[in-house]
Amino acid sequence: MARRHLLRRLERYLRHVLRLPDQVEELARKVETCELTLPLLSRADELAGVARKLDAGMESLGLIEEVSLLGLPVLAEHPEAFRCQLTADSPFPLFNPSIIQRDDGGFYCLARSSSLVNDAEWDYRCEQGEHATTNYAFLLDKELRVEACEVLDDRALEELETWIKCGLEDCRLFRFQGEIRGIGSVAYVKAGEYLVRQVVFRLQGIRIEDPCYGPSLNRLEKNWVPIEDEDAIRILYRLNPPAELVLKDGVLAWVSGLPPEHQDWNLRGGTPLVRFGKHYLGIAHSRQLRIGRRMYYLHCFVVFDRSMRHVETSQFFFLRRRGLEFACGLQLSDGQAYISYGVADRAAEILRIPVKAIMKYLVADSY
Secondary structure (H helix, E strand, C coil): CCCCCCCCHHHHHEEEECHHHHHHHHHHHHHHHHHHHHHHHHHHHHHHHHHHHHHHHHHHHCCHHHHHHCCCHHHHHHHCCEEECCCCCCCCCCEEEEEEECCCCCCEEEEEEEECCCCEEEEEECCCCCCEEEEEEEEEEECEEEEEEEEECCCCCCCCCEEEEEEEEEEEEEEEEEEEEEEEEEEEEECEEEEEEEEEEEECHHHHHHHECCCCCCCCCCEEEECCCCCCCEEEECCCCCEEEECCCCEEEEEECCCCCCCCCEEEECEEEEEECCCEEEEECCCCCEEECEEEEECEEEEEEEECEEEECCCCCEEECCCCCEEEEEEECCCEEEEEECCCEEEEEEEEEEEEHHCCCCCCCCC
């Protein structure tokens, strides 16, 4: 087992980490023709020791985790997938878009840019004074072509005394009684300290109206999940076990699950939960992973029934490529899934993929 394990790991290591295709092809040829394998078989004990040392060395460098991530599927590699990017006249990259379908079959999207720039997927730097975020509102047609783009007017968001408002981050869009609503993170800074509050709002064109702030149990409130429902504005604070809030008389109140004492859970909120047959479907993400210095989020599909019982969690996957990604939007229409997400905090993208391709990630044959 150690011999086979070593050869396979050497091949994957050389191909994907060191990126030496010629050497890998030569190694594979020698393995196939037994030029390398037979001499190694006569040195089994020594080889087992080499395998242990290689494991220890790769583990210390984070390479075992990196090699394991190489085996995870990428949704954008599906043969029927279509991908597009959103761009705007912004001094900073756009990322982490959300998407909602309009009545005419086109789409409304929000994507943000930030002066807090990450160009290497491991560290952030502020390129323009204080940390500031600007959101851009997009109108797209049915084929995801941009029809219009304007800066979102977020002046209705509340100012906090002595705190500097940085802007609205990572919105999730959803429909409620024919109107486009959203929920996002309002960030503030003071003397290097970072504070994030969740706010539910209504969109009137490119203007935010009627903001309603959620309870703040922690200094950083992020990743709340709206539920597609025409009877009430429902929000999942936590996915598993579910903890739910409902907007009543302008106040977000707890209706199920206990307010969590901490936020140390593995599965984090990503996209809204949208109707999926008699169930709800969404995309969640893992806690942030660091391998070496590089950051990763892994994503998975989650299924809930109408009572908000967590029914299923799929295997993990990547959206466009193996690295830092963040899904914020999901829409299902005419057998297609539209997923909006950020890539490396440097790109805002939309992926269209058949719903039948999603079903391959789920255990149930249908929902």
